[in-house]
Amino acid sequence: MSASVYIPCDSSALSLGAERVAEAVSIEAVRRGADLNLIRNGSRGMFWLEPLVEVVTPEGRIAYGPVQTKDVVSLFEENFLSGGEHPLRLGLTDEIAYLKNQERLTFARVGITDPVSLADYLAHGGYRGLKRALGMPAAAIVKEVTDSGLRGRGGAAFPTGIKWNTVLNAAAEQKYVVCNADEGDSGTFSDRMIMEGDPFVLIEGMTVAGLAVGATQGYIYLRVEYPHAHRNLNAAIESAYQAGYLGGDILGSGRRFDLEVRLGAGAYVCGEETSLLESLEGKRGLVRFKPPLPAIQGLFGQPTVINNVISLASVPVILDKGGVYYRDFGMGRSRGTLPIQLAGNIKHPGLIEKAFGITLRELLYEYGGGSASGRPIRAVQVGGPLGAYLPESQFDVPLDYEAYTEIWAVLGHGGIVVFDDTVDMARMARYAMEFCAIESCGKCTPCRIGSTRGVEVMDKIMATQDRARNIALLRDLCDTMLNSSLCALGGMTPYPVLSALNHFPEDFGDESRGWAGDAAA
Numbered sequence: 001m002s003a004s005v006y007i008p009c010d011s012s013a014l015s016l017g018a019e020r021v022a023e024a025v026s027i028e029a030v031r032r033g034a035d036l037n038l039i040r041n042g043s044r045g046m047f048w049l050e051p052l053v054e055v056v057t058p059e060g061r062i063a064y065g066p067v068q069t070k071d072v073v074s075l076f077e078e079n080f081l082s083g084g085e086h087p088l089r090l091g092l093t094d095e096i097a098y099l100k101n102q103e104r105l106t107f108a109r110v111g112i113t114d115p116v117s118l119a120d121y122l123a124h125g126g127y128r129g130l131k132r133a134l135g136m137p138a139a140a141i142v143k144e145v146t147d148s149g150l151r152g153r154g155g156a157a158f159p160t161g162i163k164w165n166t167v168l169n170a171a172a173e174q175k176y177v178v179c180n181a182d183e184g185d186s187g188t189f190s191d192r193m194i195m196e197g198d199p200f201v202l203i204e205g206m207t208v209a210g211l212a213v214g215a216t217q218g219y220i221y222l223r224v225e226y227p228h229a230h231r232n233l234n235a236a237i238e239s240a241y242q243a244g245y246l247g248g249d250i251l252g253s254g255r256r257f258d259l260e261v262r263l264g265a266g267a268y269v270c271g272e273e274t275s276l277l278e279s280l281e282g283k284r285g286l287v288r289f290k291p292p293l294p295a296i297q298g299l300f301g302q303p304t305v306i307n308n309v310i311s312l313a314s315v316p317v318i319l320d321k322g323g324v325y326y327r328d329f330g331m332g333r334s335r336g337t338l339p340i341q342l343a344g345n346i347k348h349p350g351l352i353e354k355a356f357g358i359t360l361r362e363l364l365y366e367y368g369g370g371s372a373s374g375r376p377i378r379a380v381q382v383g384g385p386l387g388a389y390l391p392e393s394q395f396d397v398p399l400d401y402e403a404y405t406e407i408w409a410v411l412g413h414g415g416i417v418v419f420d421d422t423v424d425m426a427r428m429a430r431y432a433m434e435f436c437a438i439e440s441c442g443k444c445t446p447c448r449i450g451s452t453r454g455v456e457v458m459d460k461i462m463a464t465q466d467r468a469r470n471i472a473l474l475r476d477l478c479d480t481m482l483n484s485s486l487c488a489l490g491g492m493t494p495y496p497v498l499s500a501l502n503h504f505p506e507d508f509g510d511e512s513r514g515w516a517g518d519a520a521a
């Protein structure tokens with residue numbers, strides 16, 4: 001009987017040698033005459049264990065990791081194809097605490113199935129949501145999503161049902177569904193993992209969105225830096241067309257939905273929804289004034305649903321199990337789960353899908369195992385490059401949109417980047433201004449000019465020049481950027497800058513940290 005072995009084709013695993021390990025396992029199996037069914041899955045999201053090799057046994061899938069090519073011969077020698085003992089054996093994959101304690105709704109199949117096999121997707125509950133949606137009136141689909149409490153996972157946390165309802169009620173010949181797969185935030189990779197590890201769930205979610213609002217054309221705006229996601233999305237779209245899940249007559253219903261992937265060109269601001277639409281129309285990625293909202297006048301001037309990958313990929317489980325099932329997870333007005341991405345100076349980086357309400361402290365220590373350097377964790381940036389830095393005193397605040405608003409922080413796309421006590425927070429503040437200066441689309445003055453002046457002011461503060469005056473100037477500048485930028489790139493750059501200054505003032509002038517600061521700082 002052939003043994004089924006899973007080795008990820010996810011790019012995080014590939015970057016750690018998964019391709020070479022897969023080759024070595026295949027060659028060794030041939031050499032030994034072992035009958036092997038090698039499946040390339042997505043990643044389970046435990047990056048410190050990648051490449052993670054799994055073998056199917058009667059007890060379940062047994063994991064070995066991190067496996068390097070030099071380990072392959074000994075794995076065969078110790079009979080890993082039957083789950084044999086080996087120093088790299090981790091036991092049943094599903095029993096690994098990091099994974100076992102998660103609540104995987106959106107990521108239910110990632111790492112489990114062959115991402116580009118439609119049969120595997122169907123065997124694991126795929127397309128149940130679409131089948132249900134096909135029998136529902138459009139308004140009932142929108143209501144199910146509204147009832148789920150789903151809020152956009154791209155950053156702004158706008159209620160998805162309300163957005164869809166606006167598009168549903170907009171009269172037009174042609175409407176569109178656009179998936180924002182630009183994923184530009186530092187330390188984030190959940191969109192990538194879905195697109196590489198379970199592309200059908202995104203395709204299903206977009207098809208349901210099309211039925212819900214009356215859109216017949218969808219586009220996935222994918223960042224060019226994701227070639228593996230591009231390949232898997234195109235393979236899955238092709239299979240979905242062949243099997244009648246996309247096209248002019250979805251599963252014989254007479255309903256149409258077409259879908260294409262379009263590549264971005266590498267600008268952070270093209271993740272902002274209106275400049276994304278400009279880019280998708282073939283123009284330079286420049287932010288548009290709002291109103292009109294994209295839901296009323298979006299792509300090519302037509303009503304458009306634009307949602308993040310995770311928002312859309314959460315729709316199939318909502319349609320399958322019901323909005324009430326989904327909203328039972330979470331706290332307050334933050335319903336369902338958030339795929340949290342743990343990165344930076346952390347021992348166990350990876351993807352943790354949990355209901356809202358978990359704290360940073362639990363994530364950093366119970367999941368993350370503390371810093372990779374072994375030094376104390378000093379600051380954590382949550383929500384990408386425009387997110388605030390949180391000090392240890394805020395590690396017990398639950399991950400909840402409103403709780404984070406109260407402490408002047410954001411959850412954004414759920415990215416968490418960890419820094420130990422060697423970090424210089426003034427340098428991080430300068431970096432935030434520099435990032436904004438480089439990525440600014442240039443349309444409005446507070447961002448275009450303000451960020452450049454911000455870098456200069458930070459340089460003066462760091463050079464201990466007239467520090468008190470320059471810190472006051474920095475605050476003034478941040479105030480202008482916050483209140484008068486056209487979009488959140490300029491409008492949120494003050495979050496990392498001011499949180500660094502407010503929580504870590506010693507890095508902006510405390511003599512004990514080695515700077516000959518002036519007395520007023």
Ligand SMILES: Cc1cc2nc3c(=O)[nH]c(=O)nc-3n(C[C@H](O)[C@H](O)[C@H](O)COP(=O)(O)O)c2cc1C
Binds near residue numbers: 153157185306489
């Ligand atoms: C500078 C900037 C960059 C953004 N980048 C992304 C991104 O990469 N992916 C994303 O989904 N949303 C991004 N957003 C948020 C989008 O503008 C928009 O809110 C989102 O696509 C809406 O989808 P959602 O409601 O499902 O979150 C960005 C916003 C700004 C201001």
Ligand code: SF4
Binds near residue numbers: 447487488489
């Ligand atoms: S804030 Fe920056 S990125 Fe946004 S519109 Fe203004 S210049 Fe462009």
